[in-house]
Amino acid sequence: MSEVPSMDEATSAAQGASSLVIDIRGATKVFNPGKSNQVEALGEIDLSVGPGEFITLIGPSGCGKSTLLRLVASLIPPSAGTVQVNGKPAEQARLDRDYGMAFQTAGLFDWRSVTKNIELPLELMGWSRGARRRRVAEMLEMVKLSEFANHHPSELSGGMQQRVAIARALSFSPSLLLMDEPFGALDEMTREHMQDELLRIWEETETTVVFVTHSIPEAVYLSTRAIVMSPRPGGIASIIDVDLGDRNASTRDDPAFFTKVTEVRTALRKVEE
């Protein structure tokens, strides 16, 4: 239950290049190159993420957070440089289904029940029916939605839909979880609740997480490293290590928490000038 990878483990792992989960070197992204609507979304990015880390990406709108995440997911190719995931090209990692993904909108399929939604990636991977059902039962228990197995997404609240999306992303036990503002559309109370849920799941599953957010407290509360990005072109402005240890209700009132919040806010101010 409490097998939290300590900071030391994470950073030391990050130093051994072979065991890196994400290794980005000199990656850039230019949309519509050579055309009048050319956008230089990302300048040269270098970033290494070790196993078990919880990375948050934070920065002003349009600074390329989603673009960076989609490079890692190999949903778009870099214009230059390399992106490696689990020691292989990102494209190969995608084909090997090394990562799970969750978006701002839960993006559940309305016509599928909660169970069938979580099963979707397993179906695509050719799991047998029995194996699928067993795994879905486990996942439902993990996100505490066992009684809603046969409900349809339209019958669930926004927070519950997000939990289903997280269960779906983790159903095939990927080593990496990519999340693009997954709690952005939730109210503050639900959001904080979901943050605790996510941390619990992260600890249980020992997954590496890259998490895009607009919220400074969220970035500080969740991450082991907060990455502050700057716009035009998108780049990494500063990296802030966070070590709040076991997080609980009192963490948010902890002076250490506020110190980090201020640190991130100062970095963001500098970026936005």
Added chain:
Amino acid sequence: MPNTDTMAAADDPLVREHRIKQQAAQEQRRDTVVRVVRQTVTFVVFLGLLAGLYTGYKAFGQSIGDAQHDWAVVGSVLPRTDDLNMPPVGEIFGQFGETPGGQDRIYAHILFDEAVFTLREAFAGFLVGLVIGMAIALALAQWRRLEQGLLPYVIASQTIPLIAIAPIIVIWGRKNFDVFPWEWQDWMSVSVIATYLTFFPVAVNGLRGLQSPRPENQELMESYAANWFQTLWRLRLPASLPYLFAALKIAATASIVGAIVGEISAGVEGGLGRRILREAFNYTTGPDRLFASVLGAAVLGIFVFLVVTAVERLVVGHQTQESTT
């Protein structure tokens, strides 16, 4: 075990929120029942009003006729009425229960048999139109260039008046459709006409439906390294169903219209179109039968519409539920 589950769930603020939502949904379901009842009552009242207006105007028009020149200017320009051009409502409905001369069945029964015949032609045409329409939608969704190039022709095809193409198809059918392994029957020409009206709404709405999934849903499938067919089968087709059913409601009624118009120009023996044509010839001796057969055609149109709506409820209940709330 399930006991502890429920206990834990009850503490969960999200679950509590859900319960409140569920309660609201239940109230809404109650509202639905009320709405259905209200709609039915409205429909019946509407029909009654229509019959009342019909009868009312008929009486009015007749009184103009009877009064001749005594009526004011307004009266003299309004069309006159009599039992020939506006048979009484009672007689039209009475006609359904009567047995026409030389027949062994009541008129409602005759109309029913004709309707089954027309329905069969229309349904065959509807199915073929559905397949062709979906094929076009898939092709247009797949190749963007094709969409720009081909869509105008698909639209243009619908501006050719049906009355013009119906006889051509029938003639072609009789003379030129020897390529098929089966012998071409006139009712097949009628089905082709129904197809012609069906494929269009299916193609247009099917295309919209196939393109309806949000980018993040497409990206989700990509993130799973799903291939083209998997994405089609698990995302794009199911997502297109609400759009498709909207088209199928139009297509189903249009296929009936197509079949009736087709029968009239094809000279097929049997069918509602044929029946309407025959009653039009015999108008002077039995005007109420023409009105009754036209009513029969309307009932058939409403019937297929309701059938499609019922199938839609079964297939995409959850999707429509979300899009309406």
